[in-house]
Amino acid sequence: MIDNHNTIVVIPTRMASTRLPGKPLADIQGLPMIVHVWKRAVEAKVGPVLVAAAENEIAEVVRAHGGDAIVTDPALPSGSDRIASALRLRDPGGRYDFVLNLQGDLPVIEPLAIQRCLAGLINDQVDISTIAAPITDPADAANPNIVKAIASLGGDREVAFARDFVRRVGPEHELPYWHHIGLYAYRRAALERFVALPVSPREAERRLEQMRALDNGMRIAVVRVDTVPLGVDTAAELDIARQLLRTPS
Numbered sequence: 001m002i003d004n005h006n007t008i009v010v011i012p013t014r015m016a017s018t019r020l021p022g023k024p025l026a027d028i029q030g031l032p033m034i035v036h037v038w039k040r041a042v043e044a045k046v047g048p049v050l051v052a053a054a055e056n057e058i059a060e061v062v063r064a065h066g067g068d069a070i071v072t073d074p075a076l077p078s079g080s081d082r083i084a085s086a087l088r089l090r091d092p093g094g095r096y097d098f099v100l101n102l103q104g105d106l107p108v109i110e111p112l113a114i115q116r117c118l119a120g121l122i123n124d125q126v127d128i129s130t131i132a133a134p135i136t137d138p139a140d141a142a143n144p145n146i147v148k149a150i151a152s153l154g155g156d157r158e159v160a161f162a163r164d165f166v167r168r169v170g171p172e173h174e175l176p177y178w179h180h181i182g183l184y185a186y187r188r189a190a191l192e193r194f195v196a197l198p199v200s201p202r203e204a205e206r207r208l209e210q211m212r213a214l215d216n217g218m219r220i221a222v223v224r225v226d227t228v229p230l231g232v233d234t235a236a237e238l239d240i241a242r243q244l245l246r247t248p249s
Contacts, residue, residue, distance in 0.1 A: 001121075002066075002097075002098055002118060002121060002122065003047075004045065004046055004047040004048075005047075005117060006047075006095065006096055006097040006098060007046050007047035007069075007076070007096060007097070007098040007099075007100065007118065008047050008048050008049075008087075008091070008096040008098075008099055008100070009044070009047060009048070009049045009050070009081040009099075009100040009114070010049075010050050010086055010087065010099060010100065010101060010102070010187060011037055011038060011040045011041060011049065011050070011051045011052065011100055011102045011103070011104050011105030012036070012051050012052045012072075012079035012080075012082035012083050012086075012101065012103070012104060013034050013037075013051060013052070013053055013054065013058055013081075014053070014054030014055065014058075014072075014074065014082075015042075015054065015055050015057070015058065016054070017105075017233070019233050019234050020232065020233055020234055020235060020238065021103060023232060023233075023238070024053075024058050024061075024105075024230075025057070025058065025061060025105055026238055028238070028241050028242050028243050028245055029242060029246060029247060030076050030108055031065070031244055032061050032065075033104070033105065033107050033232060033238075033241070034037040034051060034061065034104050035061065035062065035065045035067070036061060036107035036245065037041065037096075037102065037103075037104050037105070037106055037107050038051060038062060038065070038067045038200065038239075039111070040106070040107070040108075040109050040110075040114070040212065041100075041102055041103075041111075041114060041226060042109055042239070043111040044111035044112075044114035044115055045111070045132065046100065046114060046115060046118050047096070047098075047100075048068065049067065049068065050068050050069065050070060050086060050090060051067060051068065051069040051070070051104075052070055052072050052082045052083050052085070052086035053069050053070070053072065053120060053217050054071075054072060054073075054076070054082070055071070055074060056071050056218050057072050058081075063129060070086050070090055072085045072086050072089070073085065077109055078209060079101060079103065080101060080121070080184075080191070080194060080195055080209065081195050083099060083101050083191070084191055084195045087099065087188075087191075093141075094178065094188060096188060097188050098121055098185060098186070098187060098188065098189075098191055099119065099185070099186045099188055099191055100114060100117065100118055100181055100183070100184070100185045100186075101183070101184040101186065103182055103183065104230075105231050105232070105233065106183075106229050106230070106231055107230075107232060107241050107245065108165050108229055108230050108244050108245060109183070109229040110225075110229065112216060112225070113131055113181070113225050113227075113229065114183065115186045116223045116224075116225055117129055117130060117131045117183045117184070118185045119159075119223065119225060120159055120185060120221035120222075120223040121187060121221070123159075123221060125219055126161075126187075126219055126220070126221040127186070127187055127190035127213065127218040127219050128183065128184055128185065128186050128187075128190055128210075128213055128218060128219070128220045128221070128222065129185040129186075129220070129221045129222075129223060130149070130162070130180065130181070130182075130183060130184050130185075130210070130220060130221070130222055130223070131180075131181045131222070131224070131227060132149040132151070132153070132178035132179055132180050132181060132222050132224065132225070133178065133179045133181065133224070133227055133228045134137045134154075134177075134178060134179070134224075134226075135148070135175040135176065135177040135178065135179050140179065141169060141177050142168075144167040144168050145167070146167075146179055147165055147167060147168060147179075147180040147182075147208060148164055148166050148167070148169055148173070148177050148178060148179065148180060149165055149178040149179075149180040149222045150162065150165065150166060150173060151163060151178060153176075153178055153222060153224050154176055158223065158224045159221055159222070159223050159224070160222055161220065161221060162210075162214065162220040162221070162222045163220060164214070165206070165208050165210050165211060166206070166212070167206060168207075178222065178224075179228050180210075181195040181225070181228060181229065182231075184210075190213075191220060193209045193218070193240070194212065194218065196211055197212055197216055197219075199212060200212045200215035200216065201215070202214075202215055205216065219235045
Protein backbone atom coordinates (compact mmCIF):
# COMPACT_ATOMS: atom_id res chain seq x y z
CA MET A 1 0.00 0.00 0.00
CA ILE A 2 1.28 3.46 -0.93
CA ASP A 3 0.83 6.08 1.79
CA ASN A 4 2.75 8.95 3.32
CA HIS A 5 4.40 6.64 5.87
CA ASN A 6 6.38 4.67 3.30
CA THR A 7 6.85 7.33 0.60
CA ILE A 8 9.47 10.07 0.37
CA VAL A 9 10.00 12.86 -2.15
CA VAL A 10 13.65 13.59 -2.94
CA ILE A 11 14.66 16.69 -4.90
CA PRO A 12 18.15 16.41 -6.44
CA THR A 13 19.78 19.77 -7.08
CA ARG A 14 23.16 21.29 -7.85
CA MET A 15 24.61 24.69 -8.61
CA ALA A 16 26.45 23.67 -11.81
CA SER A 17 23.79 24.28 -14.44
CA THR A 18 25.21 24.77 -17.93
CA ARG A 19 22.70 27.38 -19.12
CA LEU A 20 21.77 28.98 -15.80
CA PRO A 21 24.55 28.56 -13.21
CA GLY A 22 23.42 28.79 -9.60
CA LYS A 23 19.76 28.39 -10.54
CA PRO A 24 18.68 26.56 -7.33
CA LEU A 25 19.28 29.82 -5.45
CA ALA A 26 17.86 32.13 -8.13
CA ASP A 27 15.39 34.54 -6.55
CA ILE A 28 11.72 34.12 -7.46
CA GLN A 29 9.50 36.60 -5.66
CA GLY A 30 11.75 36.70 -2.61
CA LEU A 31 12.42 32.97 -2.29
CA PRO A 32 15.14 30.80 -3.87
CA MET A 33 13.83 28.54 -6.62
CA ILE A 34 14.68 25.37 -4.70
CA VAL A 35 12.46 26.55 -1.84
CA HIS A 36 9.54 26.98 -4.24
CA VAL A 37 10.06 23.42 -5.50
CA TRP A 38 10.25 22.13 -1.92
CA LYS A 39 6.98 23.94 -1.13
CA ARG A 40 5.21 22.34 -4.11
CA ALA A 41 6.37 18.91 -2.94
CA VAL A 42 5.15 19.57 0.61
CA GLU A 43 1.77 20.72 -0.77
CA ALA A 44 1.40 17.34 -2.54
CA LYS A 45 1.17 15.65 0.89
CA VAL A 46 2.50 12.30 -0.30
CA GLY A 47 5.27 12.02 2.31
CA PRO A 48 8.30 13.81 3.76
CA VAL A 49 10.40 15.90 1.40
CA LEU A 50 14.19 15.76 1.30
CA VAL A 51 16.43 18.00 -0.81
CA ALA A 52 19.53 16.14 -2.01
CA ALA A 53 22.01 18.96 -2.61
CA ALA A 54 25.39 18.80 -4.28
CA GLU A 55 26.58 21.84 -2.31
CA ASN A 56 26.26 22.86 1.30
CA GLU A 57 25.02 26.36 0.40
CA ILE A 58 21.84 24.88 -1.10
CA ALA A 59 21.24 22.69 1.94
CA GLU A 60 21.69 25.64 4.29
CA VAL A 61 19.13 27.72 2.39
CA VAL A 62 16.56 24.91 2.44
CA ARG A 63 17.04 24.39 6.19
CA ALA A 64 16.76 28.12 6.82
CA HIS A 65 13.27 28.01 5.28
CA GLY A 66 12.17 25.04 7.36
CA GLY A 67 13.01 22.24 4.94
CA ASP A 68 15.07 19.07 5.24
CA ALA A 69 18.26 18.75 3.18
CA ILE A 70 21.28 16.51 2.91
CA VAL A 71 24.59 17.13 1.14
CA THR A 72 25.68 14.54 -1.41
CA ASP A 73 28.81 14.05 -3.50
CA PRO A 74 28.90 16.81 -6.16
CA ALA A 75 30.56 14.39 -8.60
CA LEU A 76 27.51 12.10 -8.85
CA PRO A 77 26.59 11.79 -12.54
CA SER A 78 22.80 12.15 -12.42
CA GLY A 79 19.80 13.11 -10.35
CA SER A 80 18.90 9.44 -9.96
CA ASP A 81 22.33 8.70 -8.51
CA ARG A 82 21.96 11.68 -6.19
CA ILE A 83 18.61 10.58 -4.76
CA ALA A 84 19.86 7.01 -4.32
CA SER A 85 22.91 8.31 -2.46
CA ALA A 86 20.77 10.58 -0.28
CA LEU A 87 18.52 7.66 0.65
CA ARG A 88 21.45 5.45 1.60
CA LEU A 89 22.63 8.20 3.92
CA ARG A 90 19.25 9.15 5.36
CA ASP A 91 17.34 5.86 5.27
CA PRO A 92 19.83 2.96 5.37
CA GLY A 93 17.21 0.73 7.00
CA GLY A 94 14.85 1.01 4.02
CA ARG A 95 11.84 2.52 5.76
CA TYR A 96 10.65 4.16 2.55
CA ASP A 97 9.40 1.75 -0.13
CA PHE A 98 8.44 4.42 -2.67
CA VAL A 99 10.59 7.31 -3.85
CA LEU A 100 9.58 10.33 -5.92
CA ASN A 101 12.33 12.04 -7.89
CA LEU A 102 11.26 15.68 -8.36
CA GLN A 103 13.55 17.89 -10.41
CA GLY A 104 14.76 21.01 -8.65
CA ASP A 105 13.87 23.32 -11.55
CA LEU A 106 10.07 22.92 -11.50
CA PRO A 107 8.96 25.77 -9.21
CA VAL A 108 5.39 25.89 -10.54
CA ILE A 109 4.63 22.17 -10.77
CA GLU A 110 1.13 21.34 -9.57
CA PRO A 111 0.95 19.13 -6.47
CA LEU A 112 -1.64 17.02 -8.32
CA ALA A 113 0.99 16.07 -10.91
CA ILE A 114 3.19 14.72 -8.12
CA GLN A 115 0.28 12.75 -6.72
CA ARG A 116 -0.61 11.30 -10.11
CA CYS A 117 2.97 10.22 -10.74
CA LEU A 118 3.03 8.28 -7.48
CA ALA A 119 -0.36 6.71 -8.26
CA GLY A 120 1.21 4.96 -11.25
CA LEU A 121 2.88 2.56 -8.81
CA ILE A 122 -0.45 1.18 -7.58
CA ASN A 123 -0.08 -1.52 -10.23
CA ASP A 124 2.28 -4.11 -8.73
CA GLN A 125 3.80 -4.81 -12.16
CA VAL A 126 5.17 -1.27 -12.44
CA ASP A 127 8.79 -0.55 -11.48
CA ILE A 128 8.85 3.16 -12.30
CA SER A 129 6.08 5.70 -12.92
CA THR A 130 6.27 8.98 -14.79
CA ILE A 131 3.89 11.53 -16.32
CA ALA A 132 3.14 13.00 -19.73
CA ALA A 133 0.82 15.62 -21.20
CA PRO A 134 -0.78 15.71 -24.65
CA ILE A 135 1.07 17.59 -27.39
CA THR A 136 -1.26 19.88 -29.33
CA ASP A 137 1.24 22.14 -31.14
CA PRO A 138 2.86 20.66 -34.28
CA ALA A 139 6.00 22.67 -33.51
CA ASP A 140 6.33 20.82 -30.19
CA ALA A 141 5.85 17.49 -31.94
CA ALA A 142 8.72 18.36 -34.29
CA ASN A 143 11.01 19.74 -31.58
CA PRO A 144 13.73 17.19 -30.70
CA ASN A 145 14.31 18.95 -27.37
CA ILE A 146 10.84 17.81 -26.28
CA VAL A 147 10.95 14.13 -25.33
CA LYS A 148 7.90 12.11 -26.35
CA ALA A 149 6.58 9.21 -24.31
CA ILE A 150 5.31 6.45 -26.58
CA ALA A 151 2.40 4.86 -24.72
CA SER A 152 -1.20 3.87 -25.44
CA LEU A 153 -2.77 6.83 -23.68
CA GLY A 154 -5.79 8.75 -24.89
CA GLY A 155 -9.55 8.61 -24.67
CA ASP A 156 -10.46 7.23 -21.27
CA ARG A 157 -7.06 5.60 -20.76
CA GLU A 158 -5.18 7.55 -18.11
CA VAL A 159 -2.29 5.12 -17.50
CA ALA A 160 -0.32 2.90 -19.90
CA PHE A 161 3.02 1.14 -20.07
CA ALA A 162 5.76 3.04 -21.89
CA ARG A 163 6.85 1.37 -25.11
CA ASP A 164 9.56 3.91 -25.91
CA PHE A 165 10.84 7.45 -25.36
CA VAL A 166 11.95 9.39 -28.43
CA ARG A 167 13.07 12.85 -29.42
CA ARG A 168 11.77 12.61 -32.98
CA VAL A 169 8.49 11.00 -33.98
CA GLY A 170 8.09 9.12 -37.25
CA PRO A 171 5.38 7.43 -39.30
CA GLU A 172 5.55 4.43 -36.99
CA HIS A 173 4.30 6.56 -34.08
CA GLU A 174 0.57 7.06 -33.79
CA LEU A 175 -1.19 10.24 -32.69
CA PRO A 176 -1.67 11.66 -30.15
CA TYR A 177 1.89 12.40 -29.08
CA TRP A 178 2.75 12.78 -25.40
CA HIS A 179 5.16 15.31 -23.90
CA HIS A 180 7.22 13.44 -21.33
CA ILE A 181 7.73 15.27 -18.02
CA GLY A 182 10.82 14.31 -16.04
CA LEU A 183 9.16 13.37 -12.78
CA TYR A 184 9.63 9.78 -11.63
CA ALA A 185 8.27 7.57 -8.88
CA TYR A 186 10.30 4.46 -8.09
CA ARG A 187 9.85 1.38 -6.04
CA ARG A 188 12.88 1.49 -3.76
CA ALA A 189 14.29 -1.79 -5.12
CA ALA A 190 13.81 -0.56 -8.70
CA LEU A 191 15.75 2.63 -7.96
CA GLU A 192 18.65 0.69 -6.46
CA ARG A 193 18.70 -1.65 -9.43
CA PHE A 194 18.49 1.23 -11.91
CA VAL A 195 21.47 3.17 -10.58
CA ALA A 196 23.57 -0.01 -10.45
CA LEU A 197 23.04 -0.70 -14.17
CA PRO A 198 25.54 0.50 -16.78
CA VAL A 199 24.54 3.10 -19.34
CA SER A 200 22.67 1.33 -22.14
CA PRO A 201 23.36 1.90 -25.86
CA ARG A 202 20.02 3.62 -26.52
CA GLU A 203 20.45 5.76 -23.41
CA ALA A 204 23.80 6.99 -24.72
CA GLU A 205 22.52 7.48 -28.27
CA ARG A 206 19.39 9.44 -27.32
CA ARG A 207 20.75 11.07 -24.15
CA LEU A 208 17.68 9.77 -22.30
CA GLU A 209 18.35 8.15 -18.94
CA GLN A 210 14.97 6.39 -18.87
CA MET A 211 16.04 4.21 -21.82
CA ARG A 212 18.35 2.34 -19.45
CA ALA A 213 15.29 1.11 -17.58
CA LEU A 214 13.45 0.00 -20.73
CA ASP A 215 16.58 -1.60 -22.18
CA ASN A 216 16.89 -3.74 -19.05
CA GLY A 217 13.30 -4.93 -18.98
CA MET A 218 12.05 -2.54 -16.32
CA ARG A 219 8.42 -1.53 -16.64
CA ILE A 220 7.56 2.17 -16.73
CA ALA A 221 3.99 3.40 -16.33
CA VAL A 222 3.08 6.70 -17.99
CA VAL A 223 0.28 8.64 -16.27
CA ARG A 224 -1.58 11.33 -18.15
CA VAL A 225 -1.64 14.91 -16.84
CA ASP A 226 -3.23 17.93 -18.50
CA THR A 227 -0.39 20.44 -18.64
CA VAL A 228 3.40 20.61 -18.89
CA PRO A 229 4.98 22.43 -15.93
CA LEU A 230 7.50 25.14 -16.67
CA GLY A 231 11.07 23.92 -16.33
CA VAL A 232 13.58 26.68 -15.59
CA ASP A 233 16.79 26.25 -17.61
CA THR A 234 17.35 29.77 -18.95
CA ALA A 235 17.15 33.37 -17.79
CA ALA A 236 14.04 33.85 -19.94
CA GLU A 237 12.29 30.90 -18.28
CA LEU A 238 13.31 32.27 -14.88
CA ASP A 239 11.53 35.52 -15.76
CA ILE A 240 8.41 33.55 -16.72
CA ALA A 241 8.50 31.73 -13.39
CA ARG A 242 8.72 35.06 -11.58
CA GLN A 243 5.62 36.24 -13.41
CA LEU A 244 3.69 33.03 -12.72
CA LEU A 245 4.53 33.12 -9.01
CA ARG A 246 3.94 36.84 -8.58
CA THR A 247 1.72 37.57 -5.62
CA PRO A 248 -1.40 39.48 -6.73
CA SER A 249 -1.38 43.06 -5.44
